Amino acid sequence: MNLFDRVLKPLNEELGEAALALNYKSRPPKYPWLYLASLLASTALTANYFFSAILVSPISVFVLKDRRLRKPLAVTAAFSAVVSLPILVLNSYKFVNFNFRVFSSTALGLYLASLVGWDGLVVALKDVGLPTEIALALRSLPSQLYSFLHDLNTLVIARKARGFDLSYRKLWELLATAIGSLLVKGMIKSHRASMALKARGLAFITSKRYTFPTIISVIALGVSVLGVVLGGRLV
Amino acid sequence: MALCLEDAWFKYDEYVLKGASICLSEGELAILLGPMGSGKSTLLYALANLLPLEKGRITLDGEPFREEDRKKVGIVFQDPEDQFFNVTVFDEIAYSLRALGFSDHEVESKVKAVASKLGIENLLYKNPFKLSYGQKKLVALASVLVYEPKYLLVDEPTSNLDKVSYGKVMSLIAERGALVTTHEVDWLPLASKVYVLEDGKVREVKDVVKALKDRSLPVPLPTSWEVLIETLGPERALDIMREKARKLTVLKPQQ
Numbered sequence: 001m002n003l004f005d006r007v008l009k010p011l012n013e014e015l016g017e018a019a020l021a022l023n024y025k026s027r028p029p030k031y032p033w034l035y036l037a038s039l040l041a042s043t044a045l046t047a048n049y050f051f052s053a054i055l056v057s058p059i060s061v062f063v064l065k066d067r068r069l070r071k072p073l074a075v076t077a078a079f080s081a082v083v084s085l086p087i088l089v090l091n092s093y094k095f096v097n098f099n100f101r102v103f104s105s106t107a108l109g110l111y112l113a114s115l116v117g118w119d120g121l122v123v124a125l126k127d128v129g130l131p132t133e134i135a136l137a138l139r140s141l142p143s144q145l146y147s148f149l150h151d152l153n154t155l156v157i158a159r160k161a162r163g164f165d166l167s168y169r170k171l172w173e174l175l176a177t178a179i180g181s182l183l184v185k186g187m188i189k190s191h192r193a194s195m196a197l198k199a200r201g202l203a204f205i206t207s208k209r210y211t212f213p214t215i216i217s218v219i220a221l222g223v224s225v226l227g228v229v230l231g232g233r234l235v
Numbered sequence: 236m237a238l239c240l241e242d243a244w245f246k247y248d249e250y251v252l253k254g255a256s257i258c259l260s261e262g263e264l265a266i267l268l269g270p271m272g273s274g275k276s277t278l279l280y281a282l283a284n285l286l287p288l289e290k291g292r293i294t295l296d297g298e299p300f301r302e303e304d305r306k307k308v309g310i311v312f313q314d315p316e317d318q319f320f321n322v323t324v325f326d327e328i329a330y331s332l333r334a335l336g337f338s339d340h341e342v343e344s345k346v347k348a349v350a351s352k353l354g355i356e357n358l359l360y361k362n363p364f365k366l367s368y369g370q371k372k373l374v375a376l377a378s379v380l381v382y383e384p385k386y387l388l389v390d391e392p393t394s395n396l397d398k399v400s401y402g403k404v405m406s407l408i409a410e411r412g413a414l415v416t417t418h419e420v421d422w423l424p425l426a427s428k429v430y431v432l433e434d435g436k437v438r439e440v441k442d443v444v445k446a447l448k449d450r451s452l453p454v455p456l457p458t459s460w461e462v463l464i465e466t467l468g469p470e471r472a473l474d475i476m477r478e479k480a481r482k483l484t485v486l487k488p489q490q
Binding site: 189199 | 312
C-alpha cells in the first residue's frame with residue numbers, strides 16, 4: 001500500500017463527501033438571531049477570540065451535533081491546522097487565532113448553508129445583485145469539487161494501472177504535473193455545469209420562496225465577508 | 236409552433252457555426268448528423284440559448300427567446316457528468332421541479348414516475364457521480380424529461396447504453412419528439428426530419444433514400460445496412476430498418 005492508498009485516497013473521499021454535504025436542502029431556521037450575533041462576534045472581534053469563542057460555542061455545538069455538518073467541519077479544521085503549522089513555530093498566538101477564525105467561520109458558514117440550503121443562499125445572493133455567472137459557479141462549486149477529486153483519483157489509478165512508480169517522491173511529482181490539466185478539465189466541467197444549471201433551473205427560480213432566514217443569512221454573509229477581510233481590525 | 240435558430244455565428248478558436256439555421260417543431264423527432272467535431276453539441280447549446288452568439292437569432296413559437304422561456308426547452312448533454320450538481324440522483328432529478336415550485340409530494344411522485352420509466356428507481360438515493368456511464372446517461376435524461384419541456388434537445392442519447400436501455404431511451408425520446416444528435420443510424424428510420432451539419436451550416440436531407448444510395452450521409456453505416464442496401468436497394472432496406480426500429484422501440488416509426 002502506497003502513500004496514495006493510505007493517505008490521499010481517504011482524504012480525497014472525505015473531502016468529496018464534505019463538498020457534497022454542503023449541497024443539501026434547507027431546513028426550518030433555528031435561532032437566526034443567535035447566529036447573526038455569533039457571526040458578528042466571530043468575524044469582527046476575532047482579535048479577542050476568547051470572548052468570541054463564548055458567543056460562537058452555541059453554534060459550534062449545534063453544528064457538531066449534526067453528523068452531516070460535523071464531517072466538513074472536521075476536515076476543514078484539520079486542513080487549517082496542517083497548513084498553519086509553520087505559524088506555530090513563529091507565533092503560537094497567531095496559530096490559535098488563525099485556526100479559531102477558520103473553525104468559527106466554517107461552523108457558521110455550515111450553519112448558514114443548513115439554514116437556507118446552498119441553493120437558497122446562491123439565489124438570495126443573485127437576488128441582491130451578484131452576477132449570474134458567479135452565482136452559477138458558486139452553486140455548482142460543491143459538486144465540482146467532488147468531480148475534481150474524482151478526476152484526480154482516476155488519474156492516479158490510471159498511472160498505477162500503467163505501471164508507474166508511485167513512491168512518495170514520484171506521487172508528489174505526478175500530482176504537481178497533473179494539477180494544470182486537472183484545473184483546465186475542472187474549468188471546462190464547471191462551465192458545462194453552469195450551462196446545465198442555467199438551462200435546468202436557476203433561471204426560473206423566483207426569490208419569493210426565500211424569506212426571513214434568507215434575508216438574515218445574506219446580511220450575515222455580507223458581514224462575515226467584511227469581517228474576514230478586515231480580520232479583527234475592527235477592535 | 237417551433238424553436239428556431241437563424242443565421243447563427245459562433246466561434247471558439249475558429250468559427251464552428253457559420254450562419255447555421257435549424258428549426259424544431261413541437262412533437263417532431265429530428266436528427267442532426269455530422270462528422271466528429273463539426274459542432275453538433277455547440278449547435279444544441281446555441282439553440283438552447285446557452286451561448287453568447289456573435290450573430291443570430293433564437294425564436295420560440297415565433298417570439299424572440301426570453302429568460303423565462305428556459306423551462307420550455309430541455310437540453311441533455313453528451314457527457315452526463317457535465318450536468319450533475321446534486322448529492323443524490325433523487326435531488327438531481329428533482330432540481331428543476333423544486334425550482335418550478337412543485338410541492339414535495341408532487342416532486343416525489345414525478346421523480347419516481349420518470350425513474351420507473353427509465354428503470355432507475357434503484358439508483359434514486361445514490362451519488363450520481365459514482366454510477367456507471369450508462370446509468371449516468373439515464374439519470375441525465377430523467378433530470379430533463381421530468382419537467383416535460385416543450386422542446387427537447389438531446390446530445391448522443393444512446394451512446395454507451397445496453398440494449399434494454401437503448402430501446403427504452405429511443406422510444407421515450409421518439410414518443411415525445413426532440414432534436415437528437417447522433418452517430419447511430421438506428422435513429423434514421425424514426426426521424427421525420429434529418430439534418431446534417433457541415434462546415435458550420437445546416438442542411439436538411441430531404442430524400443433519405445437517395446442519401447443512402449449516394450452514401451452521402453456523414454455517418455458510418457453498419458455492414459448489415461451496407462449489405463441490405465446493396466442487395467435489396469435503399470428503399471427496401473429503409474423499410475427493413477423501420478421494422479427493426481419498430482421492434483426496438485415498440486413505436487410506430489415515421490413513414
